[in-house]
Amino acid sequence: MLAALFKNLLRQRAPAPPARAHDPASPLRLHIGGQQPHPEWKIVNVLPGEFTDYARSCTDLSIFPDASVAEIYASHVVEHLGYQRELGRALGEFSRVLEPGGRLRVSVPDLATLCTLYLDPALDADARFLVMRMMYGGQIDDADFHFVGFNEELMRSYLTRAGFTAIERVADLGLFADASRLVVAGRPISLNVVARKPSAGSAPDGERVDA
Numbered sequence: 487m488l489a490a491l492f493k494n495l496l497r498q499r500a501p502a503p504p505a506r507a508h509d510p511a512s513p514l515r516l517h518i519g520g521q522q523p524h525p526e527w528k529i530v531n532v533l534p535g536e537f538t539d540y541a542r543s544c545t546d547l548s549i550f551p552d553a554s555v556a557e558i559y560a561s562h563v564v565e566h567l568g569y570q571r572e573l574g575r576a577l578g579e580f581s582r583v584l585e586p587g588g589r590l591r592v593s594v595p596d597l598a599t600l601c602t603l604y605l606d607p608a609l610d611a612d613a614r615f616l617v618m619r620m621m622y623g624g625q626i627d628d629a630d631f632h633f634v635g636f637n638e639e640l641m642r643s644y645l646t647r648a649g650f651t652a653i654e655r656v657a658d659l660g661l662f663a664d665a666s667r668l669v670v671a672g673r674p675i676s677l678n679v680v681a682r683k684p685s686a687g688s689a690p691d692g693e694r695v696d697a
Contacts, residue, residue, distance in 0.1 A: 513556035
């Protein structure tokens with residue numbers, strides 16, 4: 487049951503409207519790895535498809551000028567990037583294209599929670615297999631493998647190194663009905679974080695401040 491629920495969540499597709507050029511008068515918001523079309527968000531996905539506005543890796547956002555993006559949303563994406571090079575490149579690109587004061591909302595599987603769940607004797611074999619897939623990826627295509635596991639401390643460290651401030655863990659990112667809201671055995675399994683690119687003239691310090 488849990489495995490089927492998770493599979494349906496990942497494969498859910500909403501009908502996409504015809505691709506439209508971005509209106510320069512409106513703030514540009516990027517949904518990295520998105521699958522749910524939204525009039526206020528442009529989807530960047532490594533896999534081309536009818537829902538994708540820009541088919542490319544999030545490690546290369548060179549089509550977007552510096553400080554041209556108001557907000558970035560990435561749910562269950564950055565764990566698919568190798569921590570030696572790709573993860574740092576992607577977070578660096580997020581910081582580069584965001585305007586000063588721009589917001590990053592990021593969600594990843596919370597490895598600390600998943601480890602606790604995996605060891606829970608109350609879980610049956612199917613549920614434990616589902617937890618394992620959340621750790622290592624569903625592996626339904628070449629992009630669906632996980633290369634890094636995050637807890638809050640590690641996520642804060644990577645975001646700080648990429649120059650983000652106002653780093654705050656939140657229960658809900660408040661946007662899309664996706665894996666960021668997934669609950670298994672009564673426990674939310676995602677680490678949801680909001681961070682800011684420093685405003686013009688401020689120095690990144692990695693400390694939590696009021697958003």
